[in-house]
Amino acid sequence: xxxxxxxxxxxxxxxxxxxxxxxxxxxxxxxxxxxxxxxxxxxxxxxxxxxxxxxxxxxxxxxxxxxxxxxxxxxxxxxxxxxxxxxxxxxxxxxxxxxxxxxxxxxxxxxxxxxxxxxxxxxxxxxxxxxxxxxxxxxxxxxxxxxxxxxxxxxxxxxxxxxxxxxxxxxxxxxxxxxxxxxxxxxxxxxxxxxxxxxxxxxxxxxx
Amino acid sequence: xxxxxxxxxxxxxxxxxxxxxxxxxxxxxxxxxxxxxxxxxxxxxxxxxxxxxxxxxxxxxxxxxxxxxxxxxxxxxxxxxxxxxxxxxxxxxxxxxxxxxxxxxxxxxxxxxxxxxxxxxxxxxxxxxxxxxxxxxxxxxxxxxxxxxxxxxxxxxxxxxxxxxxxxxxxxxxxxxxxxxxxxxxxxxxxxxxxxxxxxxxxxxxxxxxxxxxxxxxxxxxxxxxxxxxxxxxxxxxxxxxxxxxxxxxxxxxxxxxxxxxxxxxxxxxxxxxxxxxxxxxxxxxxxxxxxxxxxxxxxxxxxxxxxxxxxxxxxxxxxxxxxxxxxxxxxxxxxxxxxxxxxxxxxxxxxxxxxxxxxxxxxxxxxxxxxxxxxxxxxxxxxxxxxxx
Numbered sequence: 001x002x003x004x005x006x007x008x009x010x011x012x013x014x015x016x017x018x019x020x021x022x023x024x025x026x027x028x029x030x031x032x033x034x035x036x037x038x039x040x041x042x043x044x045x046x047x048x049x050x051x052x053x054x055x056x057x058x059x060x061x062x063x064x065x066x067x068x069x070x071x072x073x074x075x076x077x078x079x080x081x082x083x084x085x086x087x088x089x090x091x092x093x094x095x096x097x098x099x100x101x102x103x104x105x106x107x108x109x110x111x112x113x114x115x116x117x118x119x120x121x122x123x124x125x126x127x128x129x130x131x132x133x134x135x136x137x138x139x140x141x142x143x144x145x146x147x148x149x150x151x152x153x154x155x156x157x158x159x160x161x162x163x164x165x166x167x168x169x170x171x172x173x174x175x176x177x178x179x180x181x182x183x184x185x186x187x188x189x190x191x192x193x194x195x196x197x198x199x200x201x202x203x204x205x206x207x208x
Numbered sequence: 209x210x211x212x213x214x215x216x217x218x219x220x221x222x223x224x225x226x227x228x229x230x231x232x233x234x235x236x237x238x239x240x241x242x243x244x245x246x247x248x249x250x251x252x253x254x255x256x257x258x259x260x261x262x263x264x265x266x267x268x269x270x271x272x273x274x275x276x277x278x279x280x281x282x283x284x285x286x287x288x289x290x291x292x293x294x295x296x297x298x299x300x301x302x303x304x305x306x307x308x309x310x311x312x313x314x315x316x317x318x319x320x321x322x323x324x325x326x327x328x329x330x331x332x333x334x335x336x337x338x339x340x341x342x343x344x345x346x347x348x349x350x351x352x353x354x355x356x357x358x359x360x361x362x363x364x365x366x367x368x369x370x371x372x373x374x375x376x377x378x379x380x381x382x383x384x385x386x387x388x389x390x391x392x393x394x395x396x397x398x399x400x401x402x403x404x405x406x407x408x409x410x411x412x413x414x415x416x417x418x419x420x421x422x423x424x425x426x427x428x429x430x431x432x433x434x435x436x437x438x439x440x441x442x443x444x445x446x447x448x449x450x451x452x453x454x455x456x457x458x459x460x461x462x463x464x465x466x467x468x469x470x471x472x473x474x475x476x477x478x479x480x481x482x483x484x485x486x487x488x489x490x491x492x493x494x495x496x497x498x499x500x501x502x503x504x505x506x507x508x509x510x511x512x513x514x515x516x517x518x519x520x521x522x523x524x525x526x527x528x529x530x531x532x533x534x535x536x537x538x539x540x541x542x543x544x545x546x547x548x549x550x551x552x553x554x555x556x557x558x559x560x561x562x563x564x565x566x567x568x569x570x571x572x573x574x575x576x577x578x579x580x581x582x583x584x585x586x587x588x589x590x591x592x593x594x595x596x597x598x
Contacts, residue, residue, distance in 0.1 A: 175357055181397040190371060197375075 011134045015141040022145040022192065023199045027113040031105050032146055033188040039162050041101045042150025046143020048091070048106060050136055052083045053115055057135030060123040067124075076119045077110070084109050114138055149191050157182030216240050235327055238337030262379075266342040268474050272467035273346050273521060279463040280456040281307030284354050285418065287409050287453055291427060292419030306418040310410050311456055314349035317358050321365040322348075329374050340379030340386070340527075341369065347387035347521065350457025351514065351562075352394070355407030360398050364390040384569045385528045388562055395562065403558065405432060408453035429453050431513040431551065435558035439503055440512065447511045458517040468520040477524035480536040485519035486510065488544025502552045509548055518561035519544065528569040532579040539575050543568040 021027045028049075035045045059079050060067070067075050088106045091099040099106065109115065118138050123131040154160055156179045159167035167176065181187040216239075222229045223236040242263055260268075285303025289295045322341045330337040348365060368390035373382040395402045405428035411421040430440030430452055442452045450460025458464075471477035493506035502509070509515065523529060523543050530539035543564045550560025557563065 175359070177360070177398050177401065179363075179397045180399060181393065184396065186396075 008130060008133055011130050012137045015134070015137040016144065017141075018203060020141045020145065020199070021114045021117075021138050022142055023196050025114075025117070026196075027117060028142050029189075029192065031108065031112060032142075032149060032192060033185040035102055035105050036146055036150040036153055036188050037157065037183050037185075038101070038154045039147065039150040041098055042146040043143070044091070044095065044098045045102060045105065046139070046146045048087050049109055049112065049114070049142055050139025052080065052087060052109055053118055053135035053139040054132055055135070056080050056083050056115060057118055057123040057131040058128055060119050061126060061128040061131035064124050072124070073116075076116065080110050080115055080119075114142055145192070145195065148195060149188055152191055153182045153188060157187075212243065216243065232331075235331070235337065238327065238330070238339075241336075242339065263339045263342075265476055266339050268476055269343045269471065269521070270346055272470040272476075273343075273350065273457070275463040275466040276457040276460060276517065277311070277346065277350055278304075279450055279460040280350060280458075281311050283307065283450055283452075283459055284310050284410055284456065286451055287427075288411075288418045288421070291409050291411075291421055291425060294419055302417060306410075306414060309414040309417065310354055311349060313358055314352065314356070314361055314456075315346065317361055318348045318365055319345040321362050322369050325366060325369045325374070329378075335378070338379035340373065340382075344368070344386040344390075347457075348390050351387060351391050351455050351517070353402065353407040353455055354410045356394065356401050360394055360401060361390075363397075364394045367393045380527055382527060383573075384566055385522055385525050388522060388566055388569075391562055392566060403432070404428075427453050429513065429558065431558040434502070434504065434512075434551075435555055440508070444508065444511070447508070452512075455514060455517075458514040461511055461516050464516045464520050471520065471524070476526075477520070478526075478529070478536055480533065481524045481529055481540040482519055484537045484540025485523050485544040488541035488546075489515060489519070489548050490544070491541075492545040492548035496548065496552045509551065513551070513559045514561040515544075515547060518547070518565055522561075522565050523568065528572060530572040530575045530579075532576045535572070535575040535579040538579075539568050539572055542571070 015021060018024065022029065022032055031045065031049075036042045056076070056079050060076055063075070084107060087109075088099070091102070091106060118135055122134045126134070151161060154162075155166060159165060159172075159178050167178075179187075182191075220236070220240075223232065224230065229236075282300070282304045284307035285298070285305070286295075286307075288306060289298035289303055319341075322345045326341050327337055329335075348361070348368075352361065368386045372384055372386050372389035373379065376382045391402075401407055405426040408429055409421070409425065409427050410418065411423070411425055412418070413420050428436070430442045430447060433440050440447075446452050447459075448461050450463060452459050468477070468482065472479050472482070489510055490506060493502070493509040496502045496509075497504070497506045504512075519540075523540060530536050546567060547560040547564035550557050550563055554560070
């Protein structure tokens with residue numbers, strides 16, 4: 001069956017690891033720095049981007065033969081903007097507090113480099129099913145890093161995860177302090193840098 | 209000395225490729241070159257060899273830092289005694305010993321963690337141990353308040369050595385001053401332990417020495433008082449001698465001046481950088497005093513806080529400062545001026561020296577680039593002119 005073909009498997013797995021949009025292609029860094037000060041917005045952002053990349057990839061891939069090449073960017077933007085608006089409205093309706101925390105960054109998904117990159121590089125050349133899987137996988141690969149960074153930052157910066165206190169009170173009584181830089185974007189960049197470092201050291205050993 | 213030499217020669221075979229302890233050869237190399245000037249010379253090309261190498265330079269800087277460190281120890285005991293109202297009973301030696309006990313754990317932790325990471329890194333990469341941490345290791349405790357807990361110093365040192373230095377390629381490659389990076393990390397991560405009015409005076413008895421102060425005891429630094437809008441309560445003489453609250457090594461202008469003389473006399477620090485930091489600071493402080501934006505006289509700004517310490521020991525760091533001779537003037541002036549601007553105009557930061565020097569470090573390569581480019585275009589214009597007249 002086509003769904004489990006090796007091609008689909010490859011399309012799905014490579015963005016999660018060796019072609020990770022954040023770690024290897026270093027795309028989508030701006031939002032990764034901005035929304036990861038806590039875990040919850042990071043998870044929501046990851047899901048939002050996954051849904052939008054998956055469906056915009058699917059739609060563009062369906063339309064790929066009919067879109068005139070000269071205006072393709074405009075068409076892509078219209079599709080992405082429509083999806084972003086839908087997601088943004090859904091968030092406002094069902095998860096208002098997270099929507100407020102994410103503020104402009106939901107709207108700014110339109111300008112996320114991962115989205116346009118996948119549309120141009122993949123959806124314009126591949127079948128709808130493959131494009132859908134590719135979009136979802138890229139969104140998940142991005143969301144995965146957001147969750148890791150968000151988790152580290154919230155745990156060290158606030159001592160909580162998803163709002164629940166993890167670091168026990170005993171530790172604070174003995175002089176433990178939350179790390180203020182972890183709540184700042186500067187430290188997010190350093191954390192992402194360290195994750196990239198570990199990732200490269202592990203997967204690109206012979207790549208000097 | 210010759211016995212030490214004999215001993216290092218005797219144990220050397222253990223660390224040779226066939227020796228039992230070969231795994232630790234980088235540790236041995238590090239120790240040997242620290243004790244003795246290496247016996248090897250370069251095999252190819254023409255090299256001009258100075259009698260002093262970087263390990264000897266580092267040792268000189270450490271010696272220059274000692275007066276400020278020793279005075280800082282005394283000042284900790286002095287401040288503790290003053291705060292307890294027991295100055296008349298406290299002996300000079302007792303106060304010094306108290307300060308020594310307060311500083312020693314920080315110093316040991318700073319060296320143990322920093323050198324530990326450096327040794328491990330060198331071993332991992334199969335490189336020689338680099339000596340850069342010798343100076344950073346003594347400076348880091350000196351620019352921290354005495355109330356800074358040990359465990360956050362461990363974090364800061366690890367952060368500064370790994371993120372600030374090793375990933376840039378180790379000693380000599382770092383963009384930012386390692387010690388200041390450690391301080392900046394602490395300053396932004398744990399602001400309650402790095403600024404404010406509860407961390408500058410040691411409030412506990414150490415091994416039965418000193419005086420216990422109540423938990424609610426607060427005392428701000430003169431610059432802290434200035435930032436809150438009041439006139440500093442310390443006298444000019446006190447701030448000159450250094451008997452004011454502040455980071456451990458930064459208070460005494462006299463002790464820092466002794467260090468400055470050592471550095472300048474041995475030619476290790478650039479007088480151009482040092483001079484222009486003071487010049488930039490003076491100009492800015494005079495401007496602010498004249499326009500009434502700061503209530504104290506201009507010279508007080510130079511005496512208070514970390515201005516002197518930063519100017520003498522940190523701005524002149526040969527690795528992170530500008531390297532062109534003209535660039536040193538620009539670099540120093542920017543740091544001095546910026547430090548005073550931050551102090552006076554930003555109420556959130558009572559002291560601006562750390563941020564000013566880090567900013568200077570950041571733009572130093574750009575300064576060098578423009579100085580070199582200016583020289584190139586000047587010479588190019590001269591060549592063109594000559595060829596036209598010919």
